[in-house]
Amino acid sequence: MTAVALPIAARLRRGASRSRLGLLLDAVFSSGLFVGTFLGVLALGLLLWTVYDRGWERLASDPSGFFANFVSRFPARAGIKAALYGTAWLMGLTALFSFPIGVGAAVYLEEFAPRNRLTSFVEANIANLAGVPSVVYGILGLGVFVRFMRMGPSLLAGGLTLALMSLPLIIIAARESLRAVPVSIRLAAYALGATKWQAVRHHVLPAAMPGTMTGVILSLSRAIGETAPLIVIGAAVSIFNTPDDVRDPFSALPVLIFNWTSRPQPAFAEAAAAAGIVLLAMLLAMNTVAIFLRKRFATRW
Amino acid sequence: MAIPLQAPDIGIARRRSRPGERVIVGLLALCGLLSVLVTVGIVLVLAGEAARFFAKVPIVDFLTGTRWAPSGGRVDAGEFGVLPLINGSLMIAAGSLLVGLPLGLATAVYLSEYAPARVRGIVKPVLEILAGIPTVVVGFFALNFITPSLLRPVFGEGRVFIFNAAAGAIAVGLMILPVIASISEDAMRAVPNALREAAFGMGASRRVVALRVVMPAALSGITASVILGVSRAVGETMAVTIAAGNTPRLTTNFFESIQTLTAYIAQTVSGEAAAGSTRYQSLFAVGATLFVITLGMNLLSIRLVRRFRQAYQ
Numbered sequence: 045m046t047a048v049a050l051p052i053a054a055r056l057r058r059g060a061s062r063s064r065l066g067l068l069l070d071a072v073f074s075s076g077l078f079v080g081t082f083l084g085v086l087a088l089g090l091l092l093w094t095v096y097d098r099g100w101e102r103l104a105s106d107p108s109g110f111f112a113n114f115v116s117r118f119p120a121r122a123g124i125k126a127a128l129y130g131t132a133w134l135m136g137l138t139a140l141f142s143f144p145i146g147v148g149a150a151v152y153l154e155e156f157a158p159r160n161r162l163t164s165f166v167e168a169n170i171a172n173l174a175g176v177p178s179v180v181y182g183i184l185g186l187g188v189f190v191r192f193m194r195m196g197p198s199l200l201a202g203g204l205t206l207a208l209m210s211l212p213l214i215i216i217a218a219r220e221s222l223r224a225v226p227v228s229i230r231l232a233a234y235a236l237g238a239t240k241w242q243a244v245r246h247h248v249l250p251a252a253m254p255g256t257m258t259g260v261i262l263s264l265s266r267a268i269g270e271t272a273p274l275i276v277i278g279a280a281v282s283i284f285n286t287p288d289d290v291r292d293p294f295s296a297l298p299v300l301i302f303n304w305t306s307r308p309q310p311a312f313a314e315a316a317a318a319a320g321i322v323l324l325a326m327l328l329a330m331n332t333v334a335i336f337l338r339k340r341f342a343t344r345w
Numbered sequence: 346m347a348i349p350l351q352a353p354d355i356g357i358a359r360r361r362s363r364p365g366e367r368v369i370v371g372l373l374a375l376c377g378l379l380s381v382l383v384t385v386g387i388v389l390v391l392a393g394e395a396a397r398f399f400a401k402v403p404i405v406d407f408l409t410g411t412r413w414a415p416s417g418g419r420v421d422a423g424e425f426g427v428l429p430l431i432n433g434s435l436m437i438a439a440g441s442l443l444v445g446l447p448l449g450l451a452t453a454v455y456l457s458e459y460a461p462a463r464v465r466g467i468v469k470p471v472l473e474i475l476a477g478i479p480t481v482v483v484g485f486f487a488l489n490f491i492t493p494s495l496l497r498p499v500f501g502e503g504r505v506f507i508f509n510a511a512a513g514a515i516a517v518g519l520m521i522l523p524v525i526a527s528i529s530e531d532a533m534r535a536v537p538n539a540l541r542e543a544a545f546g547m548g549a550s551r552r553v554v555a556l557r558v559v560m561p562a563a564l565s566g567i568t569a570s571v572i573l574g575v576s577r578a579v580g581e582t583m584a585v586t587i588a589a590g591n592t593p594r595l596t597t598n599f600f601e602s603i604q605t606l607t608a609y610i611a612q613t614v615s616g617e618a619a620a621g622s623t624r625y626q627s628l629f630a631v632g633a634t635l636f637v638i639t640l641g642m643n644l645l646s647i648r649l650v651r652r653f654r655q656a657y658q
Contacts (some may be wrong), residue, residue: 049644059551066550073552077459080451081468083525088475094490095482145593148376155372157377168647170380175573175643177580179607180387182614183632187390191620208383215380241366262477269479272582272607276614298481298583305485305587313489320482327477 095324099317110318114284115300119311120305124319130199130294131268131326133287137203138210138267143260145207145247148213153215154222155244162314174212181209182276190277197278200290205273210263215329217259221252254341261334265327271298295335357425392634398425401623402423407630410497413541413593413604415613415624425627427634429593433603434638437585438578440514441521445574448518449525450567456526458555466578476523484587488517493590496600504600511599513589517581521574528573528650531558532566572658576642580635582607606635 061067103110113123149170157163185205195201225248233243274296281303283295297319304316399407402425410426452472456465492512496505505511536559544554560567590602591612604612613628 058545059554061550062548066552070434070552072549073555073610074459075545077451077455080448081455083458084452084475084519085468085471086446086521088471088524090490091478091483091519092488094486098489110531117362145376148373149380150389152370152373152377156373166377166381169384171382171647172640173383174642174644175576175639177582177607177639178389179580179610180391180636180639183610183629184383186391186614187394188386206439209525211380211383214454239363239366241363265477269481271481272611275611278614301479301481301485302583302587304388305481305488313485316485317489317554320485323479327479331474331477339565 047118048295068279070284082218086278092324095317096319097317098314099319099321102314103318103321110315114139115282115295119309122312122315124297124300124322126286127295127297127300127319130202130279130283130296131298132197133290133294133325134202134206134296135264135268135273137199139260139264141204141207141261142210142214142267146211146260147218147256150210150215150218150222151244151249154219155240155248170212171216174216177272177274178270179202179207182273184208186275187275195291197293198291199287199294200228201277202274202279202294202296203290205272205277207265209273210267210269213263213266214260218247218252218256221255221259224255225251254337254343257310258334258338259328263339265330268326268330269298269323271296272300274299275302297326310324351561366605374651375566387636391629391633394626395633398630401626402630411595412624413609415627420616423623425623425630427606427631429595430604430606430609430631431596431634433585433589433593433605434579434604434607434635436510436597436599437514437589437605438575440511441517441578442571442575444515444518445521445525445578446571449522449570449574450529452522452526453533453567453570454555454560457530458551458559472523474527478491478520480520480581480583481587483516483520484584486519487512487584487588491515500600506600506602508588508590508592508602509600512601513585513603513605514599516584516588517578520581520584521577524577525570525574528570529563529567530597532563532570532650536562565649565652569646572642572646572649576639576646579605579642580607580639582611586611606631610635 061070062092089304106228109121110123111128112125113121114125116122153163153167157166182205185201185208189195189201189204193201195204229242229247229251233247234240238246273310278300280293280295281300287294301316301319301323304312307313372578393434407427408427409428410424411428412424412426413429414424416423452468456468460468477639488508492505492507492509496509496511538564540558541554549557585605586608589605591604591608592602593604593609594601596603609631610628613624619625
């Protein structure tokens with residue numbers, strides 16, 4: 045658009061009011077918006093500071109003990125070893141189940157599914173599942189995995205529950221990155237005689253992988269921070285060995301933080317904050333990897 | 346719109362697939378259908394145990410009863426009127442909206458209409474971080490900061506209980522803030538610039554453009570974000586379990602301890618209710634109530650979002 049210089053407009057500031065009252069309201073409105081935005085940022089700062097302030101001393105005074113000890117009823121001797129192992133196992137199991145199934149579902153819906161009512165039903169269903177509260181996934185896990193399939197409150201039941209919970213988010217993220225791969229890539233593959241699956245397998249999917257991985261890691265970091273579904277399926281706190289099988293009972297960092305937060309002794313609140321620092325650091329690391337993948341490997345078409 | 350990016354139909358691809366490819370596509374389709382199975386599973390599990398519960402406790406008593414007092418221990422009795430729990434969930438939802446709606450909306454308008462690109466580049470990631478903080482950590486913050494350092498100094502030690510609905514509501518408000526901000530901002534940015542330019546051309550100020558042009562045009566998206574926020578608030582478990590207490594009661598006092606639907610589930614399960622007992626089955630009845638409420642709101646919000654996506658394309 046070419047700008048036509050208007051003599052009157054030149055004397056008026058674009059987007060400002062013309063009256064004194066209007067100018068005052070402009071100022072009130074825009075500063076209100078700024079303060080509102082700033083309050084959200086401030087809240088995040090306060091939250092992080094509170095956790096750091098309460099927990100850092102506990103973490104820094106005896107880091108090796110905190111990581112290497114099991115839980116104890118004496119707060120000074122309590123550590124997070126079992127919870128840390130449990131969370132690591134859960135992360136692996138959740139990724140193992142949700143990544144292939146989520147990407148498979150995304151590929152099917154984006155590349156192969158016929159445009160019919162069944163497909164749109166499946167799509168609507170996924171959108172709804174993304175909004176189901178996590179505690180309800182816990183009830184699902186309790187009913188199906190723990191009781192019906194008799195897995196008990198095991199790592200396997202926990203991993204499957206978290207995997208089902210993260211599926212919708214992974215499918216949505218993977219579909220978005222598949223959609224971003226231009227049609228020309230597919231056409232070029234077809235022109236060389238590729239079948240539809242070959243085009244997807246060798247060209248579309250690799251091109252969509254960085255975006256997909258970013259989405260997967262972000263959903264995993266959500267799953268790892270979840271407490272409610274794990275409590276519902278029966279994750280324990282008093283675990284005094286590290287799991288070596290998926291059938292073993294387990295503890296997890298968020299569950300331990302919940303337990304310690306609920307105790308009356310202030311020393312346990314400090315231990316909870318220290319464990320919170322560890323959990324937040326893990327999530328931060330995962331998010332950094334996700335952003336790095338997005339920045340470093342994303343293809344610009 | 347996705348249409349120009351969509352793969353052209355099979356006609357262009359080589360028609361005959363290689364052996365085994367049908368199996369692969371079949372497997373992929375199974376992955377897609379699994380999500381339907383998850384929904385079926387949720388409904389079956391909730392409905393199955395809830396039906397057994399309603400065989401003992403009439404559904405009318407459940408929905409209209411004003412006392413929630415499941416007996417602990419071996420006695421398999423108690424009163425199961427769900428209204429106190431629903432009241433608790435609604436208090437949290439309303440209170441969190443009081444925090445999350447003004448802040449979220451201000452953030453959305455600021456980011457979409459006012460903020461320079463550099464500020465956007467800072468605020469958006471901050472919101473993403475806020476959205477990603479584990480709820481149990483937010484609960485810790487509510488119990489160890491919001492109640493002792495914010496509510497009690499302002500409203501008085503005597504009035505504010507250690508566990509109180511207000512702290513839970515503020516904490517949940519911080520959690521739904523990013524939801525409201527990001528969906529509303531999407532909706533506002535989807536409003537075509539031509540509308541803004543037309544208003545500027547008539548001499549409107551930025552404030553008037555934001556309030557009278559952009560926000561009305563983005564109304565369905567903003568509504569969707571609010572409904573989704575409420576649905577999140579109702580489904581939030583850990584922050585309210587930690588900070589808002591576990592005392593089911595019909596109250597409107599935000600400084601008292603309450604119990605929400607979700608907190609009851611979390612508390613009952615960690616209390617190890619024996620399978621088969623009424624208390625154990627009540628878990629599923631409460632879960633079903635929660636599922637129905639959130640499902641209704643999610644359906645509504647998805648519908649509204651679809652409307653603003655279509656309106657200007």
